[in-house]
Amino acid sequence: xxxxxxxxxxxxxxxIASGPREKVTSExxxxxxxxxxxxxxxxxxxxxxxGLLQSQVxxxxxxxxxxxxxxxxxxxYLAVQEKEDLFSMxxxxxxxxxxxxxIQSALEDTFHTAQTAMEKELASKSLQDIRTRMAL
Amino acid sequence: xxxxxxxxxxxxxxxIASGPREKVTSExxxxxxxxxxxxxxxxxxxxxxxGLLQSQVxxxxxxxxxxxxxxxxxxxYLAVQEKEDLFSMxxxxxxxxxxxxxIQSALEDTFHTAQTAMEKELASKSLQDIRTRMAL
DNA sequence: ACCTATGTAACCATTATAGTTACAATTGGT
DNA sequence: ACCAATTGTAACTATAATGGTTACATAGGT
Numbered sequence: 388x389x390x391x392x393x394x395x396x397x398x399x400x401x402x403i404a405s406g407p408r409e410k411v412t413s414e415x416x417x418x419x420x421x422x423x424x425x426x427x428x429x430x431x432x433x434x435x436x437x438g439l440l441q442s443q444v445x446x447x448x449x450x451x452x453x454x455x456x457x458x459x460x461x462x463x464y465l466a467v468q469e470k471e472d473l474f475s476m477x478x479x480x481x482x483x484x485x486x487x488x489x490i491q492s493a494l495e496d497t498f499h500t501a502q503t504a505m506e507k508e509l510a511s512k513s514l515q516d517i518r519t520r521m522a523l
Numbered sequence: 524x525x526x527x528x529x530x531x532x533x534x535x536x537x538x539i540a541s542g543p544r545e546k547v548t549s550e551x552x553x554x555x556x557x558x559x560x561x562x563x564x565x566x567x568x569x570x571x572x573x574g575l576l577q578s579q580v581x582x583x584x585x586x587x588x589x590x591x592x593x594x595x596x597x598x599x600y601l602a603v604q605e606k607e608d609l610f611s612m613x614x615x616x617x618x619x620x621x622x623x624x625x626i627q628s629a630l631e632d633t634f635h636t637a638q639t640a641m642e643k644e645l646a647s648k649s650l651q652d653i654r655t656r657m658a659l
Numbered sequence: 660a661c662c663t664a665t666g667t668a669a670c671c672a673t674t675a676t677a678g679t680t681a682c683a684a685t686t687g688g689t
Numbered sequence: 690a691c692c693a694a695t696t697g698t699a700a701c702t703a704t705a706a707t708g709g710t711t712a713c714a715t716a717g718g719t
Contacts, residue, residue: 394611490653517705559678668714
């Protein structure tokens with residue numbers, strides 16, 4: 388199961404896209420998400436590192452670096468996910484066994500295809516699409 | 524990240540599809556997967572509950588209930604996944620806030636679409652496809 | 660100077676996962 | 690009838706990821 392950072396990140400970016408900068412502090416966002424401000428700042432840090440927003444110590448709030456139409460859900464997803472593989476493999480299957488020897492390469496390709504199908508779907512939706520769905 | 528039970532389950536079913544029944548004991552499978560026999564029996568239990576294989580206390584091994592061509596990777600995936608949602612949501616966003624109020628329903632649909640894209644890909648591949656890739 | 664906010668580090672509680680030990684129940688061979 | 694082997698589970702452990710929390714250094718705005 389994919390962690391809730393993705394959902395929270397979309398929530399955060401939606402707020403930043405809407406509010407005036409000074410309003411969307413980590414404190415304020417935390418109030419909307421219903422969590423601790425540090426959790427927000429942690430995720431904000433990931434989004435910043437990915438180049439999706441800008442912020443500064445001492446200056447309240449944050450701003451998007453580009454238009455919500457230009458931010459795909461895949462951009463957001465990749466920003467907050469540390470593992471780049473969606474599926475896990477078991478380590479060290481027995482190479483003496485025909486199945487153990489070949490299972491990994493066989494699965495690698497299949498897993499990659501499935502992951503790509505999901506990511507393609509995320510790539511086709513923008514932050515603005517989500518905002519529109521919320522009637523913002 | 525999706526747990527390795529899925530990969531192990533495919534491994535297990537591949538062995539059962541190949542070997543003669545008496546040979547593919549949990550002990551033998553564990554040797555190929557490189558783990559503990561109980562881990563194998565645990566996953567085998569899930570696959571059995573999903574109707575993908577048959578086994579009996581006292582009788583070594585297991586058999587598939589249908590042809591590998593008729594077992595999709597989605598069947599296997601669903602058999603070993605307990606949560607049916609791929610994406611997590613944050614609980615209790617603030618209903619006083621326009622975003623907090625609408626984020627969940629907005630994401631629900633989007634997440635569902637992305638998950639479906641991935642599952643559709645898994646549904647299009649069979650256990651036999653994997654076996655073929657392993658040259659079995 | 661003072662207040663407020665960001666950015667991090669450090670720590671904790673909870674949960675999922677995989678591995679392990681132990682054992683009851685059942686089958687088949689002798 | 691007995692024994693060995695095997696499945697099916699329960700229970701426990703270790704590890705890692707996650708989210709929440711406290712604490713604090715740093716920077717801006719008044």
